Amino acid sequence: MVEIKTPEQIAKMRAAGLVVAEALKACREAVAPGVTTGELDEIAAKVIADHGATSNFRADHGGLWFPGVICASVNDEVVHGIPGGRVLAEGDFISIDCGAIVDGWHGDAAITVPVGEVAPELLQLSRVTEGSMWAGIAAVKRGNRLQDISRGVESYIRRQPLPPKGKYGIIEGYGGHGIGSAMHMEPHVLNYVERGRRPGPKLVTGMCLAIEPMVSLGTPHTHVLEDEWTVKTNDGTWASHWEHSVALTEEGPLVLTAFDGGRAKLAELGITVAPDPLA
Structure with a gap:
């Protein structure tokens, strides 16, 4: 079942989304050579606590405990990297995923941040991944149908010029999800159109979805490390991960985890966002 939210519930999700936006902003500003992923986790934890929210990452997930309030995935790590003592170095590439709960309602978003000066193809990878989101x-x-989102992500990536070396691999098996009274809910939102798969449910007012493409400079195939969390590319190519949580309202979409509700980026695509219920 896909959870349909009331306007009042979407307003609470907007509050959670803004906490996530603040936490990611603080992490982005702190990323630098010599900083550990554990220090970034502490920064995000303080922001979440200071706003009276709680983490939806540092929790039990189906019998597996995740110890951080962020996922810190560096270089060839795609998602679910555990924050700790790893020291970031000049030229690294880190994806930071964060979530928060306000009054029982969830927010979830991710960004990719270069550490100092990085290779141009990595900056382009991040731009392509964010653009596909x-x-x-x-x-x-x-x-629209759920599959229209998948098609939008995939077709954007397929239209981009290939990097000087390699290609863009849309990570298989991972994608976005419904979000609301829990962080991960139905439906699963693939980042590509899978042959033979039904187009999925129609998109209706009150649906809230996390859209999160993950793209590598090579393979779409991954494996999970012995820590049972960290997902890495099979060929060692580096990856980017971007995510926003979005609500579909009577007035149109509202990007819950963007400070401006997605107004600037969606205006470039000819789309007007819904009014911010907390404005």
Whole structure:
């Protein structure tokens, strides 16, 4: 079952989304050579606590305990990297995923941040991944199907010029999800159109989805490390991960985890966002 939210519930999710936005902003500003991923985790934890929210990452997930309030995935780590003593170095590439709960309602978002000066193809990888996220968000319209989001993400990536070495691999098996009274809910939102898969449910007012493309400079295939969390590319190519949580309202989409509700980015795509219920 897909959970449908009331306007009042979406307002609470907006509050949670803004906490996530603040935590990611603080982490982005702190990323630098010599900083540990554990220090970034502490920064995000303080922001979450200071806003009276709680973490939805540092919790039991189906029998597996995740110890951080962020996932810190560096270089060839795609998602679910455990924060700790790893020291970031010049030229590294880190994806930071964060979530928060306010009054029982969840927010979830991710960014990719270069550490100092990085290779141009990595900056382009991040731009392509972020751009595909916005293309997916642009497909969050009443009457569209779930698969329209997947098609929006994939078609954007496929249109981009290939990097000098390698290709863009859309990570298989991982994707976005419904979000609301829990962090991970139905439906699963693939970042590509899978042959033979039904187009999925129609998008209706009150649906809230986390759109999160993950793209590598090579393979779409991954494996999980012995820590049972960290996901790495099979060929060792580096990856980028971007995510926003989005609500579909009567007035259109609202990006819950963007400070401006997604107004600037979606305006570039000819889309007007819904009014901010907390404005």
